[in-house]
Amino acid sequence: MPLNNSQEDIIAHRREAVARLRLRHLSQREICAKLAEEGIINIEENKPWSLGTINLDLKSLDAQWKRQAMNHVTAKKGLLLAEYYEVLRVAWQSDDLAIILRACKQIAELLGLDAPERTEISGVSGGAIEINDARLALAEAISKIGGSTESQGDNK
Numbered sequence: 001m002p003l004n005n006s007q008e009d010i011i012a013h014r015r016e017a018v019a020r021l022r023l024r025h026l027s028q029r030e031i032c033a034k035l036a037e038e039g040i041i042n043i044e045e046n047k048p049w050s051l052g053t054i055n056l057d058l059k060s061l062d063a064q065w066k067r068q069a070m071n072h073v074t075a076k077k078g079l080l081l082a083e084y085y086e087v088l089r090v091a092w093q094s095d096d097l098a099i100i101l102r103a104c105k106q107i108a109e110l111l112g113l114d115a116p117e118r119t120e121i122s123g124v125s126g127g128a129i130e131i132n133d134a135r136l137a138l139a140e141a142i143s144k145i146g147g148s149t150e151s152q153g154d155n156k
Contacts, residue, residue, distance in 0.1 A: 011057075014040055014049065018057045028054050080110055 017040050021031045028051055035041070036048035084107045091099035108114050123129040 010043070014053075015057050015061060018054060019061050022058060022061065028058065077110060081107065084110070 014035070017035055017038065018031055021034055026034060031054050032048055032051055035054075041048050042050075042053075084103050087103045088100060088107075091097075091103060121129065
């Protein structure tokens, strides 16, 4: 059976390989080299795929993965929402106000309906936060070392 060389199939095959290699944490350059080793090359030019092509593939894959993740999160939220509504239905039938209020709170949290809470970070006993700048300490240590070397140089 002859190979299918349509442009869409070539791109799909290459991106499948790029995705597999990216998930193994290979860099773009390593992906280019590995594709060439595996014989996945640009047939039109009879050369390995360019770094630019791999970069575009990775951008496309990242967007695809992000869409899939969002769809998954949306589906999971939808399922939870349906479960909370079922809890509400049963709670209303049994006139259980505590469960009704808890379910309403969960629904509000899931949908992000509550106003954001303001949080402030402070130092000990609500005071200012003390910042120890490591660069300042390093500069002081270097100046002390520099000062001691100069005085040693004068003694020679």
